Amino acid sequence: MRVTKGWNRRQFVQLMGYSGLSSAGLCSSLLGPSGAPSAIRFAYVASERDEIHAYAVRGGEWQLVLTVASEKPVALAVWRGGKALYAVNEVGVHRGLPTGTIEAFSIGADGKLKKLNRRELALSATMPRHAAVSPDGKSLVVAVRRGGAYNLLPIAEDGSLGRVSGLVKETGMLRGEGGIVAQPRMVAFDAVGRVLTADGGTGRLSVLRMGDGGLNVQARTESPNAAAMQLAMHPKGELLYAMHEDGIACYGYDAGDGRIGDKQQHVKFACAKDGSLAMHRSGNFIYANHPDGGVALWAVNGAAGKLNTMGVQGEAMGELRAIELAPNGASLIGVGHDGRVMEAALDAKTGQLGTCALRAKVGSAKCVALV
Amino acid sequence: MSITVLPQDPRYNTMKKGHNLRWPAAEDEFAGRIVLAENAQDAAEALQMIVSEGMRPTVRSGGHCYEDFAVNNPRGAMLDMSLMTGAHREHESSPYRIGPGTQLWNAYQELYRRYGVTIPAGTCATVCAGGHICGGGYGLLSRMYGLSTDWVTEIDILTVDAKGKVTLRTINKRQDADLFRACKGTGGGNFGVITSYGFERLPKAPLEVIEANMQFRWADMAEERFAQVLMTYGEYFATRGQDPETWGLYGVLSPRHASGERFGMSIQFCNTDGTCNDLTLLREFLVRFGDCGGEIGPHVPSVIAEEAHPGKAKEVCLGSMTVNRRDWLDATQRNSGSGAASRAKYKSAHMKRNFTREECGVMYRHMTRKIGDVNLRSSVVEIDSHGGAINRAGLADETAVFQRSTVLKLQYQTYWTSPADDEAHLSWIRDFYTEMYSGNHVPEKYRGTPFHGEFYEGCYINYPDADMLQHDFWPQLYYGDGGLYPFLQGVKRKYDPNNIFHHAMSVRA
Numbered sequence: 001m002r003v004t005k006g007w008n009r010r011q012f013v014q015l016m017g018y019s020g021l022s023s024a025g026l027c028s029s030l031l032g033p034s035g036a037p038s039a040i041r042f043a044y045v046a047s048e049r050d051e052i053h054a055y056a057v058r059g060g061e062w063q064l065v066l067t068v069a070s071e072k073p074v075a076l077a078v079w080r081g082g083k084a085l086y087a088v089n090e091v092g093v094h095r096g097l098p099t100g101t102i103e104a105f106s107i108g109a110d111g112k113l114k115k116l117n118r119r120e121l122a123l124s125a126t127m128p129r130h131a132a133v134s135p136d137g138k139s140l141v142v143a144v145r146r147g148g149a150y151n152l153l154p155i156a157e158d159g160s161l162g163r164v165s166g167l168v169k170e171t172g173m174l175r176g177e178g179g180i181v182a183q184p185r186m187v188a189f190d191a192v193g194r195v196l197t198a199d200g201g202t203g204r205l206s207v208l209r210m211g212d213g214g215l216n217v218q219a220r221t222e223s224p225n226a227a228a229m230q231l232a233m234h235p236k237g238e239l240l241y242a243m244h245e246d247g248i249a250c251y252g253y254d255a256g257d258g259r260i261g262d263k264q265q266h267v268k269f270a271c272a273k274d275g276s277l278a279m280h281r282s283g284n285f286i287y288a289n290h291p292d293g294g295v296a297l298w299a300v301n302g303a304a305g306k307l308n309t310m311g312v313q314g315e316a317m318g319e320l321r322a323i324e325l326a327p328n329g330a331s332l333i334g335v336g337h338d339g340r341v342m343e344a345a346l347d348a349k350t351g352q353l354g355t356c357a358l359r360a361k362v363g364s365a366k367c368v369a370l371v
Numbered sequence: 372m373s374i375t376v377l378p379q380d381p382r383y384n385t386m387k388k389g390h391n392l393r394w395p396a397a398e399d400e401f402a403g404r405i406v407l408a409e410n411a412q413d414a415a416e417a418l419q420m421i422v423s424e425g426m427r428p429t430v431r432s433g434g435h436c437y438e439d440f441a442v443n444n445p446r447g448a449m450l451d452m453s454l455m456t457g458a459h460r461e462h463e464s465s466p467y468r469i470g471p472g473t474q475l476w477n478a479y480q481e482l483y484r485r486y487g488v489t490i491p492a493g494t495c496a497t498v499c500a501g502g503h504i505c506g507g508g509y510g511l512l513s514r515m516y517g518l519s520t521d522w523v524t525e526i527d528i529l530t531v532d533a534k535g536k537v538t539l540r541t542i543n544k545r546q547d548a549d550l551f552r553a554c555k556g557t558g559g560g561n562f563g564v565i566t567s568y569g570f571e572r573l574p575k576a577p578l579e580v581i582e583a584n585m586q587f588r589w590a591d592m593a594e595e596r597f598a599q600v601l602m603t604y605g606e607y608f609a610t611r612g613q614d615p616e617t618w619g620l621y622g623v624l625s626p627r628h629a630s631g632e633r634f635g636m637s638i639q640f641c642n643t644d645g646t647c648n649d650l651t652l653l654r655e656f657l658v659r660f661g662d663c664g665g666e667i668g669p670h671v672p673s674v675i676a677e678e679a680h681p682g683k684a685k686e687v688c689l690g691s692m693t694v695n696r697r698d699w700l701d702a703t704q705r706n707s708g709s710g711a712a713s714r715a716k717y718k719s720a721h722m723k724r725n726f727t728r729e730e731c732g733v734m735y736r737h738m739t740r741k742i743g744d745v746n747l748r749s750s751v752v753e754i755d756s757h758g759g760a761i762n763r764a765g766l767a768d769e770t771a772v773f774q775r776s777t778v779l780k781l782q783y784q785t786y787w788t789s790p791a792d793d794e795a796h797l798s799w800i801r802d803f804y805t806e807m808y809s810g811n812h813v814p815e816k817y818r819g820t821p822f823h824g825e826f827y828e829g830c831y832i833n834y835p836d837a838d839m840l841q842h843d844f845w846p847q848l849y850y851g852d853g854g855l856y857p858f859l860q861g862v863k864r865k866y867d868p869n870n871i872f873h874h875a876m877s878v879r880a
Contacts, residue, residue: 096845123427148869167427168425169425171535180533181869
């Protein structure tokens with residue numbers, strides 16, 4: 001691994017957050033909890049069939065150890081390097097109330113999940129889409145697509161979730177004759193624990209700050225003509241990549257002030273509907289699922305982080321709903337629309353995808369989280 | 372300039388609460404701040420600040436919401452309209468205006484003293500116009516004059532557009548007519564913040580009224596006699612009471628839990644010209660109860676008025692019965708109580724027909740049921756007469772109140788003080804209500820609810836009951852299963868595209 005001058009390993013870990021985020025590039029190139037690059041120990045695949053499949057990974061082989069019930073899990077987040085897993089339940093009503101929920105599971109030594117609790121989000125926070133764990137492991141932030149909001153929940157010492165302690169209720173924007181509502185799509189953390197968000201409705205990128213248990217808007221960047229679906233931060237912490245519906249944009253990021261700078265590049269790319277973006281832990285390559293199947297990849301060049309296309313690879317994986325990079329950066333996991341969960345080896349020097357292997361088959365698989 | 376009350380402010384602890392002390396369910400659910408507006412500009416600026424900061428606004432006028440819709444708003448802001456008061460008009464040709472923070476008794480008083488008119492609104496003095504009128508609003512004059520919302524011809528309301536910009540709209544039948552209709556009966560906290568109601572005309576207040584109070588002793592009340600009381604009362608309003616000449620007669624029958632020893636019935640009557648010159652109709656009504664064992668007389672307390680003393684009333688003999696004649700304003704003042712804030716649970720039902728014998732039996736059983744040492748004395752079903760002008764043709768299409776065939780309106784209530792008694796009171800009222808609407812005449816899918824059909828006409832949104840959320844058809848209980856709820860959802864999407872205004876039972880777009 002190449003650690004850029006000026007960043008020690010601890011800062012780097014903080015930068016990326018401790019959350020392993022399925023279908024989320026920002027934290028896809030995590031270091032393991034010890035700080036050393038690790039291989040995959042456990043994998044969790046969420047299915048639209050209201051299940052999460054837990055696998056123990058031994059010698060590259062995935063062994064199903066447990067299937068747990070979970071209502072409409074759409075995204076998974078890992079706590080403290082693998083002590084707990086959070087499932088984002090993409091529901092509009094819970095116990096009659098208009099709210100989505102998050103389920104917390106502890107992760108056993110064998111990779112098995114045990115439900116800790118299920119916590120409802122704020123009223124009107126319906127159809128949550130994504131969640132991320134704060135670098136200190138004390139909070140979970142949730143992007144609420146239908147409700148147009150971000151919710152903050154405290155995490156207890158055992159990994160269970162407390163009640164919503166803060167929220168930001170978003171508004172949309174006027175476009176033409178009508179209006180567009182906010183559809184928060186992704187959340188992630190920067191080096192100092194600020195929340196970065198992508199809005200699939202307005203295209204807005206925001207920086208939120210946590211404080212006193214609450215959540216507030218610190219800065220925003222409007223991209224009114226293209227919904228924002230995914231974020232990925234360069235390991236240096238000074239470049240932010242956002243997957244918009246019409247391509248991938250690179251923004252400067254001021255980690256000191258928590259402000260998103262000017263757009264430096266916009267690579268046109270027909271993003272998949274369920275776009276997924278991942279940056280390699282080296283900071284040299286970025287990956288996205290291609291709408292026609294396989295993985296599109298770019299080399300990240302120079303201090304400006306300019307993207308140069310390297311084409312599409314891994315077509316054998318088929319059309320993917322989500323991609324995730326292994327903690328040690330040695331492989332890429334793709335979750336296919338056909339339920340296949342494939343692993344492709346990565347060449348850390350060239351960024352190229354190698355041979356693909358089928359790791360699991362999960363009906364209506366939605367996303368994957370790796371520990 | 373609005374006034375912001377934060378938790379460290381000495382006023383916060385008093386102002387954070389509503390009338391139902393059950394809410395919010397937890398201390399950390401209270402609104403993060405309370406913002407008081409003194410005029411529409413204040414309210415607009417405050418709302419803009421709240422929305423721009425990403426907070427959730429809830430709106431309160433009198434604080435009488437039965438559920439937690441306003442006070443449960445952790446880290447959010449409760450916009451308090453209670454300082455926006457007054458009932459007046461600028462000049463003779465302009466509409467009457469009532470501020471959302473105007474308490475009902477003050478509205479009656481101001482409108483009467485200034486203009487000799489009134490609104491057919493409720494008897495709870497400290498309920499404010501803001502929530503009362505937009506949820507329908509009815510009272511002792513409603514059989515004669517309809518719902519208070521039926522008289523509204525203009526509304527000033529703050530809405531929030533897609534971009535989050537607050538806009539003050541004046542809406543009526545010509546301007547934003549869809550929103551105007553929606554604001555007449557959907558209930559508060561749905562579309563925006565109402566800053567003023569306008570009325571091109573209002574009905575003349577009656578000159579005087581007759582009050583007749585009857586009470587029944589539980590000791591004399593076997594189930595059969597109890598059923599006779601209920602069915603005599605219900606039969607009148609389901610049949611004779613539909614005749615327009617009877618619309619000046621309003622009844623409140625209040626079976627109270629048997630631990631209270633007695634329960635009563637109160638009638639307010641005037642002729643439809645606002646006088647009490649001809650009492651034939653009242654006598655006709657009262658003699659129907661001749662076999663029911665009721666006691667009537669000037670000494671019998673009212674079930675409406677909190678004050679027992681007869682005050683300025685004059686006794687009037689109706690054959691063997693004695694009733695009280697009273698100036699309307701005096702009667703209205705006496706009837707304008709609010710009760711102390713307490714823990715409470717409420718439910719409601721609109722009835723299109725008289726009680727069945729089975730329903731009377733269910734009510735009798737629960738009114739005489741004991742739950743250990745729990746005090747159920749303050750548990751009551753208020754059975755209000757309905758219909759009359761409320762049921763006039765066409766009003767359902769002009770407003771968001773679909774219940775226009777109701778003859779009796781039931782409000783189930785139970786009050787207590789200690790959180791330790793929550794479970795007993797809640798289970799009592801839930802069991803009672805569920806059994807009441809689980810007869811064979813209720814379609815299986817809708818058992819446990821007064822879903823509208825041959826017998827019932829759903830529930831009243833100003834008496835919201837979050838227990839109904841367990842049914843996926845809860846919106847149809849409150850808004851019917853015709854086109855009203857889809858219409859309201861369209862209005863919601865159009866005028867509140869960000870769903871800024873929401874609570875557990877707000878319209879879900």
